[in-house]
Amino acid sequence: MFAIFEWNTLMSQVETHSxxxxxxxxxxxxxxxxxxxxxxxxxxxxxxxxxxxxTGDCCVFCSYxxxx
Ligand SMILES: [Zn+2]
Numbered sequence: 422m423f424a425i426f427e428w429n430t431l432m433s434q435v436e437t438h439s440x441x442x443x444x445x446x447x448x449x450x451x452x453x454x455x456x457x458x459x460x461x462x463x464x465x466x467x468x469x470x471x472x473x474x475x476t477g478d479c480c481v482f483c484s485y486x487x488x489x
Contacts, residue, residue, distance in 0.1 A: 440487045446470070452486075454486075459479050461474060
C-alpha cells in the first residue's frame with residue numbers, strides 16, 4: 422500500500438512532457454501528455470498533418486513521442 426501511495430504522489434508532482442516527432446516533415450514539438458486520457462490525434466505544427474497512433478499503439482505519444 423505504501424508503495425502505491427508513493428507512486429501516486431510522484432506521478433502527481435511530475436509534469437509529463439513528451440517530444441513528438443512528425444514522421445512527415447520531421448518537426449519536433451514538446452507537448453504535455455494528458456495524464457487522465459490518451460491523445461489520439463495531434464496536429465503537427467510544422468506541416469499541419471493530423472497524426473494518428475500507429476496500429477497497436479494507444480496514443481500519438483506512444484507512436485511518435487520519446488517518452489518510454
Ligand atoms: Zn509535420
